[in-house]
Amino acid sequence: MFPSNSVGLVQTQTFTFAQDEPFALESGATLSPVTLAYEAYGRLNADRSNAILVCHALSGGAHAAGYLTPDDAQPGWWDDCIGPGKAFDTDRYFVLCSNVLGSCYGSSGPGSVDLATGQRYGLHFPVVTIGDMVRAQVRLLDHLGIDRLLAVAGGSMGGMQVLEWAAHHSQRVRAAIPIATTARHSPMLIAFSEVGRQAIYADPAWNQGDYYSNGRRPDAGLSVARMVGHITYLSEQSMHEKFGRRLQGRERYGYEFQTEFEIESYLKHNGDKFTRRFDANSYLYVTKALDYFDPAGQHGGSLAAAFEHAADTAFLVISFTSDWLYPSYHSKELVRALTAAGCDVTYLDIESSWGHDAFLVEVETMTRLLGSFLERVRGEV
Amino acid sequence: MFPSNSVGLVQTQTFTFAQDEPFALESGATLSPVTLAYEAYGRLNADRSNAILVCHALSGGAHAAGYLTPDDAQPGWWDDCIGPGKAFDTDRYFVLCSNVLGSCYGSSGPGSVDLATGQRYGLHFPVVTIGDMVRAQVRLLDHLGIDRLLAVAGGSMGGMQVLEWAAHHSQRVRAAIPIATTARHSPMLIAFSEVGRQAIYADPAWNQGDYYSNGRRPDAGLSVARMVGHITYLSEQSMHEKFGRRLQGRERYGYEFQTEFEIESYLKHNGDKFTRRFDANSYLYVTKALDYFDPAGQHGGSLAAAFEHAADTAFLVISFTSDWLYPSYHSKELVRALTAAGCDVTYLDIESSWGHDAFLVEVETMTRLLGSFLERVRGEV
Numbered sequence: 001m002f003p004s005n006s007v008g009l010v011q012t013q014t015f016t017f018a019q020d021e022p023f024a025l026e027s028g029a030t031l032s033p034v035t036l037a038y039e040a041y042g043r044l045n046a047d048r049s050n051a052i053l054v055c056h057a058l059s060g061g062a063h064a065a066g067y068l069t070p071d072d073a074q075p076g077w078w079d080d081c082i083g084p085g086k087a088f089d090t091d092r093y094f095v096l097c098s099n100v101l102g103s104c105y106g107s108s109g110p111g112s113v114d115l116a117t118g119q120r121y122g123l124h125f126p127v128v129t130i131g132d133m134v135r136a137q138v139r140l141l142d143h144l145g146i147d148r149l150l151a152v153a154g155g156s157m158g159g160m161q162v163l164e165w166a167a168h169h170s171q172r173v174r175a176a177i178p179i180a181t182t183a184r185h186s187p188m189l190i191a192f193s194e195v196g197r198q199a200i201y202a203d204p205a206w207n208q209g210d211y212y213s214n215g216r217r218p219d220a221g222l223s224v225a226r227m228v229g230h231i232t233y234l235s236e237q238s239m240h241e242k243f244g245r246r247l248q249g250r251e252r253y254g255y256e257f258q259t260e261f262e263i264e265s266y267l268k269h270n271g272d273k274f275t276r277r278f279d280a281n282s283y284l285y286v287t288k289a290l291d292y293f294d295p296a297g298q299h300g301g302s303l304a305a306a307f308e309h310a311a312d313t314a315f316l317v318i319s320f321t322s323d324w325l326y327p328s329y330h331s332k333e334l335v336r337a338l339t340a341a342g343c344d345v346t347y348l349d350i351e352s353s354w355g356h357d358a359f360l361v362e363v364e365t366m367t368r369l370l371g372s373f374l375e376r377v378r379g380e381v
Numbered sequence: 382m383f384p385s386n387s388v389g390l391v392q393t394q395t396f397t398f399a400q401d402e403p404f405a406l407e408s409g410a411t412l413s414p415v416t417l418a419y420e421a422y423g424r425l426n427a428d429r430s431n432a433i434l435v436c437h438a439l440s441g442g443a444h445a446a447g448y449l450t451p452d453d454a455q456p457g458w459w460d461d462c463i464g465p466g467k468a469f470d471t472d473r474y475f476v477l478c479s480n481v482l483g484s485c486y487g488s489s490g491p492g493s494v495d496l497a498t499g500q501r502y503g504l505h506f507p508v509v510t511i512g513d514m515v516r517a518q519v520r521l522l523d524h525l526g527i528d529r530l531l532a533v534a535g536g537s538m539g540g541m542q543v544l545e546w547a548a549h550h551s552q553r554v555r556a557a558i559p560i561a562t563t564a565r566h567s568p569m570l571i572a573f574s575e576v577g578r579q580a581i582y583a584d585p586a587w588n589q590g591d592y593y594s595n596g597r598r599p600d601a602g603l604s605v606a607r608m609v610g611h612i613t614y615l616s617e618q619s620m621h622e623k624f625g626r627r628l629q630g631r632e633r634y635g636y637e638f639q640t641e642f643e644i645e646s647y648l649k650h651n652g653d654k655f656t657r658r659f660d661a662n663s664y665l666y667v668t669k670a671l672d673y674f675d676p677a678g679q680h681g682g683s684l685a686a687a688f689e690h691a692a693d694t695a696f697l698v699i700s701f702t703s704d705w706l707y708p709s710y711h712s713k714e715l716v717r718a719l720t721a722a723g724c725d726v727t728y729l730d731i732e733s734s735w736g737h738d739a740f741l742v743e744v745e746t747m748t749r750l751l752g753s754f755l756e757r758v759r760g761e762v
Contacts (some may be wrong), residue, residue, distance in 0.1 A: 027636035046467045125637035187620040187644040188612065194645045198582055198637070198652070202601035209638075220583035227576045228609060229568065245675065253673055255408035255508040257578070257590075257665060261672070263568040264575040271579070284638060291642070292634055294626065300390040 002067055004073065005083045007041040007090050010066035012106060014038070017139050029126035033115070036140050037106025038098035041082060041361040042090030044146070050378070051146045052088055053137065054078060054097045055154030056162035058229070058286050059278055061105030064097035065090075087363075087370040092378075098140055100133040100161070102285035107136075109282035111212065122281060123209035130157075130293045134164040141172065150378060153177035153341045153370070155359030156326065157286070160293050163334075167295045170310040175377040177370065179318040180359040182330040183337070184294040185304055189325070192232055193287040196225030200280045209281050220278040223271030229255065230270050235322035237357030240265060298336075303337035311342045314380075316373045318366070319349050320358035346373065383448055386464045386694040387456065388422040388471050390738075391447035393487055395419070398520050410507035414496070417521050418443045418487025419479035422463060423471035425527070431759070432520065432527045433469055435459060435478045436535030436542035439610070439667055440659055442486030443611065446471075446477035461744040468751040473759075479521055481542070483666035488517075491662035492593065503662060504590035511538075511674045515545040522553065531759060535752070536740030537707065538667070541674050544715075548676045551691040556758040558751065560699040563711040564684055564718070565675040570706070573613055574668040577606030581661045590662050591612040603661040604652030611651050616703035618737030620644060677718075681709035684718035695725045695761075697754045699747070701730050701739035727754065 002008050017023070022030035039062045044051060044054050054064050056077065065082035067075055078097075081087040088095050099107040102125070106235050110125040117124075141149070152165045152173050159181025166176040185193070200206050203221030211217055234242075243263040245255070250292065259265045282364045295306035319331035328349045350365055354360040359366070383389050398404070403411035420443045425432060435445050437458065446463035448456055453564050457478075462468040469476050480488040483506070492505040498505075522530070533546045533554050540562025547557040566574070581587050584602030592598055615623075624644040628634070631641065640646045676687035696719050700712035709730045716728045731746055733739040740747070 027634070028637070082702070109696045123638065127638075162697060184626065186617060187624045187626065187642070188615075188617050190626070190642050191608075191612045191644050191648055192621070194642075194648060195605065195612065199583070199605045199651065201638075202580070202605050203583065204585060224576060224580045224583055224605065227572075227579060231576065234569075236567060236569050239572070243568045245565065245571070245678070249599060253408075255410070257504065257508075257669070259581075261568070261571050261575075263572050267572055268397065268579065297626070 005085050006079065007066035007083050007280070009070065009237065010039055010041065010063070010076070012037050012039050012062050012068070014106060015140050015143050017143070024135070025126050025132045026129045027127050031108060031126055033108075034101065034136055034139075035106070035108045035112070036098050036136055038096060038140060039063055039076070041065050041095045042093050044094040044144075048146050049148070049150060050092065051096060051149050053093045053141075053149050053152045053375075054088065055083065055152065055158035056097060056100065057156035057158050058152070058290070059274070060101040060158070062097050063105070065095070072264065078360070080360070081366060087367040088374075089371070092142060093374070098137050100286065101136050101378065102128045102133070102282060102289060104279035104282040109279070110209065111279045118324045120184065120212040122212065125281070125285065127288055129280060129289050130160045130164045130287060133289065134161050134169065135159070138169055138172070147172065149173050151175040151177055151374060153179065154181075155179040156181055157290055163295060164250055164293075165307045166310045166313050166315070170313050173313050175314040175316065175373070176310075177318070177373070178289060178334070180320055180323050180326055180356055182239070182326040183296060183334050185291050190291045192228060193291050196228050196287060197229070197284050198212070199224035200284060202281075205267075206280060209284075211280075218277070218280045219275035222275050222278065222283060225283055226274040227267040227271040230266070230267055232325040233356045235324065235353055237353040238355050238357075241353070242266075249379055279365070303334065304340035307338055307341040308339075314344045314377050315346065316369070317345060317347045318359070318361065318369065320348060320352040320354065320356070322353050323356045325356040386466050387460065388447035389447065390451065390463050391420055391422065391441050391444070393418050393420050393449070393456070395487060396521050396524050398524070404517070406507050406513045407510045408508050412489060412507055414489075415480070415482065415517055415520075416487070416489045416493070417479050417517055419445070419477060419521060421456070421475045421476050423749055425475040429472065429527050430529070430531060432475045432477060432530050433524075434530050434533045435463065435469065435476055436533065436539035437478060437481065438535070438537035438539050439671070440655070441539070443478050443480040444486070446476070459741070461741070462747060462751070464587045468748040469534070469755075470752070474755070477525075479518050481667065482517050483663060483670060485660035485663040490660070491590065491666055492660045493643050499636065501593040503593065506662070506666065508669055509666060510670050511541045511545045511547065515542050515550065518542070519550055519553070530554050531754060532558055534560065535562075537562055537737065538559040538671055541671070544557055544676060545674075546689045547694050548687045549695070551694050554694050556695040556697065556754070557691075558697045558699070558754070559715070561701055561704050561707055561737055563707040564677060564715050571672045573609060575611050577668060578665050579664060580605035580609070584661075587661060588754075590665075592661075597598065597654070599661045600656035603656050603659065603664060606664055607655040608648040608652040611648055612709040613706040614737045616705065616733065617736040617737055618703060619738075622734070623647075630707070669746050684715065685721035688719055688722040688724060691719075691755050692723045695758050696727065697750070697752065698726060699729045699740070700730050701735065701737070701743065702730060703734050704737045704739060706737040
């Protein structure tokens with residue numbers, strides 16, 4: 001059986017819209033129909049005021065908590081934080097998580113079939129933005145009859161969606177919790193994204209995105225892309241602690257081109273594993289959305305101006321000291337902008353050696369923080 | 382004509398040894414014969430006491446200064462620092478630079494022809510270490526009749542060779558100048574190396590290193606490897622200053638999978654350019670040597686013990702504040718070990734925004750520093 005503080009057996013659902021009127025994207029392109037995969041945990045209360053939307057990161061999906069089958073060994077990606085008595089307490093809150101547009105876990109993306117052609121989209125799928133992802137989530141809330149979220153929360157790319165909600169749909173969000181995120185990619189972050197994409201482009205099996213029917217997938221390129229990503233998710237300190245310069249299953253150097261160091265083995269294993277669960281084209285689309293995200297850029301460079309309508313939203317901004325992908329100073333800039341925009345902001349820079357991954361690991365601290373913050377905003381509703 | 386402070390027209394020379402008795406490598410393998418490409422600038426004085434060996438980084442070669450042809454537009458890789466009146470003043474010093482073993486600029490490497498088979502080595506070339514590279518340089522000095530170097534200097538992998546000289550051949554080195562380097566790769570650095578190698582392995586044209594005669598080279602993989610490297614050579618600040626989030630030749634996002642941001646264009650350009658001048662197999666061999674380098678590991682983990690015979694060598698250790706590939710704290714650990722070993726150490730952490738590339742860029746500061754340090758050790762000879 002499942003642990004007692006688990007949401008237990010869950011089911012991924014889908015919501016399809018824009019069958020008749022195409023969904024307009026930021027790029028000017030349209031998409032029709034649009035499907036979102038989502039999961040829901042806990043119960044929506046009578047006045048529909050206890051809903052929390054949890055937004056996932058680059059490689060995540062709607063399956064944030066619980067188990068998909070009775071013998072499922074692996075719970076959802078944020079199971080540590082979603083469940084009875086956890087940070088997002090499902091005894092109190094109705095927690096939603098929806099797979100983003102462009103991804104490969106049930107929502108419309110490049111691997112979906114284009115009804116106009118009967119073929120999978122591949123690169124014919126339109127480029128989507130964080131703004132598009134969030135506007136699709138707005139449609140899901142309309143469908144569920146939820147006017148206003150108690151909170152929207154997420155780490156990494158999930159945090160960008162949180163900021164997008166606050167910047168463009170603040171009337172529908174009581175509280176926003178952006179974690180280990182940034183209000184825009186610096187050139188170094190764009191560079192890391194682009195190297196990942198170039199690794200996929202370089203794989204002949206990628207075939208300009210047209211590989212779904214030819215039996216070969218660009219696994220080699222996707223694996224390299226994932227390895228690059230993994231380096232940025234760890235800190236130098238956590239790598240020292242986890243791997244050091246230890247060799248994998250050997251006493252001395254082999255003087256050959258095999259996996260020798262534990263860190264090499266870890267990267268290779270994670271790169272390979274990723275190819276069994278993620279689609280290379282989705283990797284391209286989602287990283288592109290990350291790079292484009294720039295609310296300040298939409299307001300003449302002023303990040304404060306991007307949040308000028310969010311004065312009624314309470315923010316809990318969280319960063320981690322050893323996160324060098326989205327370093328604390330990105331969050332501090334965000335906090336300054338939110339303060340300048342007159343928002344109610346709480347900021348915490350959590351001491352952690354786990355790097356960017358800390359938002360998935362520092363469960364105890366997060367539970368304490370999120371719990372009391374949510375209690376406060378809930379009391380004020 | 383060439384600038385007046387240039388060493389002018391130069392010629393790369395070669396020295397071949399171990400024709401009869403094979404050269405023993407750290408791995409236990411042997412190599413025969415061994416060729417080193419090298420260049421020399423300035424004049425060796427009568428008592429042969431003014432020789433300085435300059436060691437190159439990962440992608441460098443023997444051509445450190447001057448011009449190879451009368452209409453050569455591009456001087457050697459450290460021309461800013463080698464020449465009349467420059468940091469390594471060729472009016473005073475006899476400056477040598479030799480291409481490392483395993484590289485592709487004239488020294489024996491995986492692209493060389495194996496005399497035993499008449500075929501290029503490919504992966505049959507033995508794995509070489511920084512120790513092997515330096516012992517080959519020792520043979521070159523023997524050949525040139527130089528008993529003791531006034532100094533050995535180099536940045537990045539060049540700095541590792543400097544440390545190897547000081548640790549194992551200190552009686553032949555009056556002064557050692559390791560710049561922007563480390564006494565061993567942390568797991569994060571091994572991770573970056575390995576991702577580059579994996580990008581090459583992932584290219585079908587790599588063909589297990591056997592591609593020299595089949596007309597296709599693993600350029601796509603090598604280019605990705607180089608792009609990963611380039612990210613680590615810059616600092617976040619220098620990327621901001623050079624590229625920011627500016628788009629390349631366009632006003633707004635294209636919402637397509639093309640190069641859009643300037644930083645993407647820069648990386649792609651440098652990746653492609655690199656494939657026209659470097660050999661993918663050499664990239665594998667040289668990065669492997671970087672990862673293996675660990676003088677402390679050879680002495681039970683004590684870096685000080687590695688330098689116990691170097692008390693007569695004067696050290697000038699230089700790091701740069703924004704170098705996150707080989708951060709200043711690596712140099713500080715080195716300085717502590719050298720001090721504990723009783724060495725004469727001068728250490729400078731130079732304020733610079735150029736990241737790891739600073740050792741090629743911060744010419745004025747380096748010229749001042751190196752000039753006075755060399756004057757001092759020369760006076761003491």
